[in-house]
Amino acid sequence: MNTGLGGAMDIIGILLSVIFVSAMLIWVERRLLAVWQDRLGPNRVGPLGLFQVAADMIKMFFKEDWIPPFADKPVFVLAPTIVFITMLTGFAVIPFAPGVGIIDFNFGLLYFLALTSLSVYSVVLAGYASNNKYSMLGSLRAAAQTVSYEVFMGISIMGVVMLSGTFNLREIVEAQRDGWFILPQFAGFIVFLVAAVAESRRAPFDLPEAEQELIAGFHIEYSGMKFGMFFVGEYLGITLSSAMIVTLFFGGWLGPWLPPLVWFCLKTAAFILFFILLRGSLPRPRYDQLMTFGWKAMLPVALLNLLATGAVALSSA
Amino acid sequence: MNIEATLVSDLLPLIVYFGAVLAVTGVMLGGAYFLGQRHSAKAANEPFESGIVPAGDVHIRFSIQFYLLAIFFVIFDMESVFLFAWSVALRESGWPGFIEALIFIGVLLAALIYLWSIGALDWRTRRQRIDAQKSGRRE
Numbered sequence: 001m002n003t004g005l006g007g008a009m010d011i012i013g014i015l016l017s018v019i020f021v022s023a024m025l026i027w028v029e030r031r032l033l034a035v036w037q038d039r040l041g042p043n044r045v046g047p048l049g050l051f052q053v054a055a056d057m058i059k060m061f062f063k064e065d066w067i068p069p070f071a072d073k074p075v076f077v078l079a080p081t082i083v084f085i086t087m088l089t090g091f092a093v094i095p096f097a098p099g100v101g102i103i104d105f106n107f108g109l110l111y112f113l114a115l116t117s118l119s120v121y122s123v124v125l126a127g128y129a130s131n132n133k134y135s136m137l138g139s140l141r142a143a144a145q146t147v148s149y150e151v152f153m154g155i156s157i158m159g160v161v162m163l164s165g166t167f168n169l170r171e172i173v174e175a176q177r178d179g180w181f182i183l184p185q186f187a188g189f190i191v192f193l194v195a196a197v198a199e200s201r202r203a204p205f206d207l208p209e210a211e212q213e214l215i216a217g218f219h220i221e222y223s224g225m226k227f228g229m230f231f232v233g234e235y236l237g238i239t240l241s242s243a244m245i246v247t248l249f250f251g252g253w254l255g256p257w258l259p260p261l262v263w264f265c266l267k268t269a270a271f272i273l274f275f276i277l278l279r280g281s282l283p284r285p286r287y288d289q290l291m292t293f294g295w296k297a298m299l300p301v302a303l304l305n306l307l308a309t310g311a312v313a314l315s316s317a
Numbered sequence: 318m319n320i321e322a323t324l325v326s327d328l329l330p331l332i333v334y335f336g337a338v339l340a341v342t343g344v345m346l347g348g349a350y351f352l353g354q355r356h357s358a359k360a361a362n363e364p365f366e367s368g369i370v371p372a373g374d375v376h377i378r379f380s381i382q383f384y385l386l387a388i389f390f391v392i393f394d395m396e397s398v399f400l401f402a403w404s405v406a407l408r409e410s411g412w413p414g415f416i417e418a419l420i421f422i423g424v425l426l427a428a429l430i431y432l433w434s435i436g437a438l439d440w441r442t443r444r445q446r447i448d449a450q451k452s453g454r455r456e
Binding site: 005007010011012014015019060061062063064065068069070077081084085088089092102103110130131132133134136137140143144147148150151152154155158159161162165166167215220221224225226228229287288291292295296299300303306307310311313314317 | 353
């Protein structure tokens with residue numbers, strides 16, 4: 001057990017900075033997409049539009065807290081909080097830097113997988129409670145997509161576990177001192193990246209909320225702060241996925257010259273930008289193509305990668 | 318080792334963090350509840366289905382593939398849990414463990430190929446399959 005973890009400073013600092021970063025990502029994404037699509041994006045509120053998020057927050061607080069009379073009310077309120085809470089709680093095991101973090105679990109990786117799995121309840125319950133056909137279709141798609149991609153999401157990162165011999169995220173980072181796991185685990189990285197995009201239900205895998213066919217999918221009846229929670233929850237999911245990719249495959253806080261925390265934040269930021277670039281550049285596949293790709297391509301690759309990694313790790317040991 | 322004592326003292330930061338997360342969530346939802354405006358309009362309480370008056374029941378019939386997928390998930394995710402245990406104990410279990418895992422993953426892949434060949438992963442309807450065969454397209 002590391003000392004210096006889980007102090008009051010850690011808890012408050014991580015909670016606030018994670019929420020702040022996720023909220024600011026709304027502005028970052030809108031600006032970047034605008035740049036790539038040759039338009040301006042939000043630039044009115046404050047310098048460069050930086051206060052757009054604050055303006056959005058104020059608006060969300062003063063919007064009507066509307067719960068549809070035809071909805072299943074308790075579940076309707078519960079659903080957006082699930083994604084928000086599970087994604088935020090997921091940050092507890094992220095090894096930001098030596099001595100910075102909330103808790104040091106021996107099973108940190110399993111904790112992360114468990115929480116990302118739990119977040120699927122959010123969309124399923126939201127779609128079910130809304131009593132709207134589009135929501136229902138969206139949540140069905142979301143459920144099927146998330147459970148399909150979850151199977152090989154877990155398997156793809158087991159190669160990392162084999163190489164480092166532990167589920168502890170801090171020890172996984174330390175095990176990458178001699179070389180990041182991106183090189184020996186390239187196949188695992190690709191599979192995990194695809195699964196992470198699919199799990200966070202972002203473009204190009206945003207079929208549960210495909211605007212052109214389902215309007216907004218599972219959150220069609222949501223407005224105000226409850227919609228905001230889905231929105232921020234999505235960005236929290238991206239941040240969490242990026243942090244996990246950095247931890248598992250890109251050496252976490254390791255790096256020369258700069259302090260460890262700076263390295264971790266820089267690498268995570270790079271992956272967040274990569275997620276936004278994906279959204280800006282890739283078209284959406286058809287739903288059956290998405291499923292076929294997952295089961296027929298990604299799952300066998302993940303399984304074979306696991307076997308190959310095991311054989312190499314055993315023969316070199 | 319006293320497991321009880323270890324758990325409580327070690328988990329304290331996590332519990333505090335979780336409490337803080339719950340508090341933030343409560344403030345966000347509660348704040349919006351108290352600050353939000355109230356109004357009522359004629360069509361505000363209708364389900365939004367592209368401006369068309371909703372017809373029929375919400376609980377529509379959906380593709381059988383979704384049920385199949387749920388079952389596949391249970392099967393494959395269960396089996397991946399065994400693989401988790403193997404990968405963390407890779408060096409302890411050594412080559413005998415590897416051979417066993419090889420057989421296990423072989424069975425998994427065989428099951429996947431079987432599902433593939435009987436068309437369980439094919440999302441087309443029977444009509445679409447016949448049409449595709451007629452026009453000689455492969456997809």
